[in-house]
Amino acid sequence: MDYRDTPEEAIFRQEVHDFIQKESPRNIMRGEGGYGGQGEAWKAWVKKLADRGWVAPAWPKEYGGAGMSVMEQFIFNWEMAEARAPRPGGIATGFAGPTLIVHGTDEQKQKYLPEILDGETVWCQGYSEPGAGSDLASLQTRAIRDGDDYVVNGQKIWTSGGHMAKWMILLARTDPEAPKHRGITYFIADMKAPGVTVRPLINAAMTHEFNEVFFEDVRIPKQNIIGEENRGWYLAQTTLSFERSNIGGAVGARQGVEDLVTLAKTSDVSTLKSNPGVKHELVDRMIEAGVATQMSLKIISIQAKEGVAPGHEASVAKLYGTELNQRIARTAMKVLGLYGQLDAKSEGVDASRFGRYKYQYLRSTANTIEGGTSEIQRNIIATRGLGLPRA
Numbered sequence: 001m002d003y004r005d006t007p008e009e010a011i012f013r014q015e016v017h018d019f020i021q022k023e024s025p026r027n028i029m030r031g032e033g034g035y036g037g038q039g040e041a042w043k044a045w046v047k048k049l050a051d052r053g054w055v056a057p058a059w060p061k062e063y064g065g066a067g068m069s070v071m072e073q074f075i076f077n078w079e080m081a082e083a084r085a086p087r088p089g090g091i092a093t094g095f096a097g098p099t100l101i102v103h104g105t106d107e108q109k110q111k112y113l114p115e116i117l118d119g120e121t122v123w124c125q126g127y128s129e130p131g132a133g134s135d136l137a138s139l140q141t142r143a144i145r146d147g148d149d150y151v152v153n154g155q156k157i158w159t160s161g162g163h164m165a166k167w168m169i170l171l172a173r174t175d176p177e178a179p180k181h182r183g184i185t186y187f188i189a190d191m192k193a194p195g196v197t198v199r200p201l202i203n204a205a206m207t208h209e210f211n212e213v214f215f216e217d218v219r220i221p222k223q224n225i226i227g228e229e230n231r232g233w234y235l236a237q238t239t240l241s242f243e244r245s246n247i248g249g250a251v252g253a254r255q256g257v258e259d260l261v262t263l264a265k266t267s268d269v270s271t272l273k274s275n276p277g278v279k280h281e282l283v284d285r286m287i288e289a290g291v292a293t294q295m296s297l298k299i300i301s302i303q304a305k306e307g308v309a310p311g312h313e314a315s316v317a318k319l320y321g322t323e324l325n326q327r328i329a330r331t332a333m334k335v336l337g338l339y340g341q342l343d344a345k346s347e348g349v350d351a352s353r354f355g356r357y358k359y360q361y362l363r364s365t366a367n368t369i370e371g372g373t374s375e376i377q378r379n380i381i382a383t384r385g386l387g388l389p390r391a
């Protein structure tokens with residue numbers, strides 16, 4: 001297998017690389033802006049990306065994307081990750097936009113797509129409920145038709161960015177008599193509408209990322225349905241032709257281990273000398289980060305050459321990558337010893353240097369839950385990958 005770029009791919013990679021080197025702001029950390037960043041540097045960066053269609057590289061050009069092939073997206077994502085360049089997007093470009101492009105009316109496209117591409121409008125995803133997560137089709141939030149509106153009552157949970165969002169893509173039950181996958185409708189909900197209450201949930205890392213969202217007699221106009229009534233379940237699977245290699249995650253893992261090796265070698269607080277086992281753990285993590293990269297290359301080669309979105313292979317990459325994040329975070333705790341307990345606000349030492357590791361350790365627990373738990377990924381791999389029976 002030849003993983004080298006073709007001459008055209010090499011030219012494109014260089015173009016992306018040069019653009020990032022020239023235009024990317026150095027003072028914005030990776031990840032900032034996922035829910036809509038603030039500040040002039042961020043806005044200027046998003047504008048430069050938007051001018052090239054690079055806010056939503058997979059979207060067709062006619063809707064303001066770049067119409068990139070999956071291989072171009074792969075190269076773009078790789079270079080952005082290598083440069084630790086911040087990106088707008090999230091639910092807006094990954095879920096709401098594609099669903100509107102494929103299933104939305106012209107009016108909906110004109111209203112919502114341009115403001116997604118400006119990188120400032122935050123969308124959130126109202127799928128999960130207290131009794132419906134892995135088994136999402138059990139969701140109970142009700143939407144009842146009343147004239148030209150639907151009246152919505154119910155609760156969503158774990159809603160990332162809900163406190164900053166202007167719009168939510170909302171799944172609600174419109175036909176309680178139908179089999180559970182068939183009675184669900186896909187709505188656009190205005191997060192500022194009367195009757196919507198957003199309550200913060202603070203995660204284990206003590207940060208406010210997600211929320212509970214309550215709907216009490218919230219009126220949603222019927223023109224806010226995407227697609228047809230009761231067909232929402234099928235719309236929720238729409239993703240356009242996204243590359244699914246998770247190369248960004250693989251690069252991030254490798255960089256995380258490289259940073260840790262540097263810390264272990266140079267920091268006064270490193271346990272490297274007192275705990276020789278740490279050395280071997282670092283070696284294991286570096287090898288595993290390499291395995292993650294190989295998995296990404298395998299997935300993109302399947303997707304680009306065979307034109308199919310890989311099923312269980314993407315689950316393998318998600319499972320392996322998120323559990324690797326947790327192992328890297330545990331190794332970091334061993335490298336830092338008691339200093340691993342510092343957070344960025346601790347006083348008296350160079351806590352800002354070490355604080356990220358405590359955060360990473362605590363936050364990485366959620367990696368194996370969000371976007372489908374490890375057990376669900378193992379179920380997919382078992383049945384679709386290994387051909388094992390469901391029950």
Ligand SMILES: Cc1cc2nc3c(=O)[nH]c(=O)nc-3n(C[C@H](O)[C@H](O)[C@H](O)COP(=O)(O)OP(=O)(O)OC[C@H]3O[C@@H](n4cnc5c(N)ncnc54)[C@H](O)[C@@H]3O)c2cc1C
Nearest residue numbers: 125126127128132133134158159160366369370371373375
């Ligand atoms: C950081 C984070 C951000 C999130 N953001 C959002 C968001 O923006 N919008 C949104 O809608 N949701 C969001 N979620 C919710 C996420 O999608 C759910 O937490 C996830 O799908 C699991 O559902 P659950 O929490 O209800 O757990 P459950 O489905 O109740 O699972 C509980 C446990 O049982 C296991 N389990 C369940 N079913 C099976 C099975 N069939 N076989 C084996 N084991 C099983 C699970 O693996 C898990 O260990 C977020 C979650 C996290 C952690």
